[in-house]
Amino acid sequence: MNPGQVLRFALAGLASNKLRSALTCLGILIGVGSVILLVAVGNGSSKAIQASLNSLGTNSLTVLHEGAGSFFAAGASSGAQSTQDLTLADAQDLSQASGVESASPVVSTSETLTYGGTSATTTVDGTYPSYFQASDSPIASGRYLSNSDVVSARKVLVLGATTATDLFGTASPVGQSVDVAGVPFTVIGVLQTKGSSGLGSADSTAIAPLTTVQESLTGYGSLNDIIVEAQTPALVDAVESEITAILDKAEDVTSSSQANFEVLNQSQLLTTATSTSHTFTVLLGAVAAISLLVGGIGITNIMLVTVTERTREIGIRKAIGAPPGVILAQFLAEATLLSLIGGALGVIGGLVGTRFTIVGVKPVAVPASIALAFGVSLLIGLFFGGYPANRAANMRPVEALRYE
Amino acid sequence: MRTGGTAYNARTDTSRPVIRLVSVTKTYGTGDATVHALRGISLDVVTRDYVAIMGASGSGKSTLMNIIGCLDIPSSGHFFIDGIDSAVLDEGQLALVRNRKIGFVFQSFNLIPRMTALENVSLPLSYAGVKSAERRRRAEAALALVGLRDRMRHQPSQLSGGQQQRAAVARALVTTPSLILADEPTGNLDTVASRDLMNVFDQLNAAGRTIILITHEQDVAAHAKRVIHVLDGTIVADERRVGPDDLPPQLRRPAVRS
Numbered sequence: 001m002n003p004g005q006v007l008r009f010a011l012a013g014l015a016s017n018k019l020r021s022a023l024t025c026l027g028i029l030i031g032v033g034s035v036i037l038l039v040a041v042g043n044g045s046s047k048a049i050q051a052s053l054n055s056l057g058t059n060s061l062t063v064l065h066e067g068a069g070s071f072f073a074a075g076a077s078s079g080a081q082s083t084q085d086l087t088l089a090d091a092q093d094l095s096q097a098s099g100v101e102s103a104s105p106v107v108s109t110s111e112t113l114t115y116g117g118t119s120a121t122t123t124v125d126g127t128y129p130s131y132f133q134a135s136d137s138p139i140a141s142g143r144y145l146s147n148s149d150v151v152s153a154r155k156v157l158v159l160g161a162t163t164a165t166d167l168f169g170t171a172s173p174v175g176q177s178v179d180v181a182g183v184p185f186t187v188i189g190v191l192q193t194k195g196s197s198g199l200g201s202a203d204s205t206a207i208a209p210l211t212t213v214q215e216s217l218t219g220y221g222s223l224n225d226i227i228v229e230a231q232t233p234a235l236v237d238a239v240e241s242e243i244t245a246i247l248d249k250a251e252d253v254t255s256s257s258q259a260n261f262e263v264l265n266q267s268q269l270l271t272t273a274t275s276t277s278h279t280f281t282v283l284l285g286a287v288a289a290i291s292l293l294v295g296g297i298g299i300t301n302i303m304l305v306t307v308t309e310r311t312r313e314i315g316i317r318k319a320i321g322a323p324p325g326v327i328l329a330q331f332l333a334e335a336t337l338l339s340l341i342g343g344a345l346g347v348i349g350g351l352v353g354t355r356f357t358i359v360g361v362k363p364v365a366v367p368a369s370i371a372l373a374f375g376v377s378l379l380i381g382l383f384f385g386g387y388p389a390n391r392a393a394n395m396r397p398v399e400a401l402r403y404e
Numbered sequence: 405m406r407t408g409g410t411a412y413n414a415r416t417d418t419s420r421p422v423i424r425l426v427s428v429t430k431t432y433g434t435g436d437a438t439v440h441a442l443r444g445i446s447l448d449v450v451t452r453d454y455v456a457i458m459g460a461s462g463s464g465k466s467t468l469m470n471i472i473g474c475l476d477i478p479s480s481g482h483f484f485i486d487g488i489d490s491a492v493l494d495e496g497q498l499a500l501v502r503n504r505k506i507g508f509v510f511q512s513f514n515l516i517p518r519m520t521a522l523e524n525v526s527l528p529l530s531y532a533g534v535k536s537a538e539r540r541r542r543a544e545a546a547l548a549l550v551g552l553r554d555r556m557r558h559q560p561s562q563l564s565g566g567q568q569q570r571a572a573v574a575r576a577l578v579t580t581p582s583l584i585l586a587d588e589p590t591g592n593l594d595t596v597a598s599r600d601l602m603n604v605f606d607q608l609n610a611a612g613r614t615i616i617l618i619t620h621e622q623d624v625a626a627h628a629k630r631v632i633h634v635l636d637g638t639i640v641a642d643e644r645r646v647g648p649d650d651l652p653p654q655l656r657r658p659a660v661r662s
Contacts, residue, residue: 321499
């Protein structure tokens with residue numbers, strides 16, 4: 001009795017009830033397919049988060065004024081009563097610190113921009129030219145802010161990609177005049193698309209010289225935040241502690257609980273986001289694994305029915321000389337074929353599924369998950385087919401023959 | 405195989421029994437519920453013999469057939485087939501003995517559905533590890549022998565009862581076993597098909613096959629050379645009609661119909 005013949009008997013067994021075999025395969029198909037697809041979705045979303053965080057600039061730090069409404073800072077130092085503001089002097093101090101490439105003060109305000117009959121409400125950031133490099137915001141057309149724009153407080157504006165399309169559609173905005181809260185500004189440039197970071201669109205923005213924004217829109221109050229760029233990514237941590245030291249000194253803060261500013265490190269955000277999306281991936285994988293398990297139980301169920309249904313056939317085979325091992329092999333092969341066919345189709349289905357964008361996420365297939373899901377489906381066939389096959393092999397021929 | 409000379413040629417080793425039962429008992433259940441299916445049966449069947457075992461239902465003849473067929477083992481006593489004691493064999497070895505030494509013919513045919521006659525007949529050879537081409541050749545020869553040469557590609561559902569039973573006979577003899585064991589082979593057949601089938605058995609015995617029939621029909625038993633009556637688990641009569649090496653009775657007296 002060679003393996004080829006066992007396989008042929010098994011195939012004949014499966015073919016004898018095609019619908020049932022197909023439905024059992026479907027259980028495994030869905031299990032394997034969903035493992036591959038859901039892990040790919042988790043992986044894809046984690047890749048997307050990483051990419052958008054990278055687009056914020058990995059060697060930049062954001063110094064936020066406590067109480068400026070940062071939701072990152074919530075709970076970090078809630079007891080702070082001192083309302084020492086972030087000032088231009090602070091930004092000046094920070095830009096002098098060692099390892100710091102630039103420190104760009106930012107004042108933000110939400111304004112309605114109007115062009116012709118179209119209007120868009122967006123964040124207007126007043127800042128210095130170094131902001132573009134620090135926040136990794138390259139320009140798509142037109143030009144950056146210049147130092148003379150800042151010094152002369154020119155009413156010029158660089159639009160985010162979304163703001164530009166909202167106001168101008170496909171037309172070129174450069175050189176056009178836009179009203180910001182009734183004040184006419186000239187558009188000098190448009191930023192490249194950055195994509196969503198999951199924390200609001202980075203493209204729905206407008207950037208103007210700090211002096212202009214203070215003069216025309218916000219008045220000369222405190223800064224909202226300061227974007228500090230380290231010279232290299234490796235220096236980010238050192239720069240962070242330096243910022244803390246400088247600002248503590250400037251604001252005469254003696255303990256961290258009194259600090260009224262918050263330093264946000266992009267790499268920390270990245271770590272947090274990555275571990276969150278990892279948890280998300282594991283969770284999705286676990287849900288899919290459960291469906292694979294259910295598929296496996298389906299195999300046991302169907303094989304038990306098959307063995308019972310074919311009790312008489314088993315009796316005949318035993319009477320004409322089939323040893324228990326061959327009967328075991330035949331039914332084990334049937335179960336394993338079911339799970340292998342289901343698994344192979346599941347791999348194909350899963351991979352086809354990863355071609356589509358799912359709930360806004362472009363899935364990225366993980367090769368290990370494919371190998372794992374397929375291997376597990378094989379093991380499921382052997383494991384879940386084992387009990388029914390064993391039952392068939394150990395049937396007593398006399399009783400099996402008597403079975404009606 | 406229709407030549408009477410075949411039987412004549414094999415007069416040599418009738419002394420060696422194909423099967424031997426020594427004080428075989430079989431009980432089912434325990435305590436008050438104990439059923440004594442066999443109460444001490446001793447029996448030898450020699451090569452080329454043609455034995456009918458008769459008895460009413462409940463007489464223990466089915467249990468006897470299971471023990472002779474190595475489908476079951478005795479509670480006490482010994483059963484030898486070709487000198488091998490079935491009690492010392494495990495399930496795998498019993499399967500091997502059934503495959504090599506015994507050909508079964510059942511009352512309800514017991515062909516495997518959805519397999520053609522040829523595949524059904526090839527099946528015991530598959531379990532014996534015979535190669536594909538050889539399997540096919542031998543299965544075709546066995547089917548030709550029972551007159552089913554033109555029905556080889558048919559599935560059991562496409563065959564009449566008589567044809568199914570002849571396919572089952574072909575399956576029983578394809579491994580050239582020491583013994584063909586038939587349990588009520590005509591039980592589900594009409595008169596014509598029964599006569600055809602018994603003729604096949606007669607020819608096989610004339611060609612040298614050892615056959616044991618379990619039956620309760622006198623007409624069927626009339627084909628055998630030796631008739632054994634079983635009642636309440638014991639042998640009550642053992643009647644030798646024709647010598648083991650002679651032609652079966654129905655072939656000796658062509659005028660008599662079964």
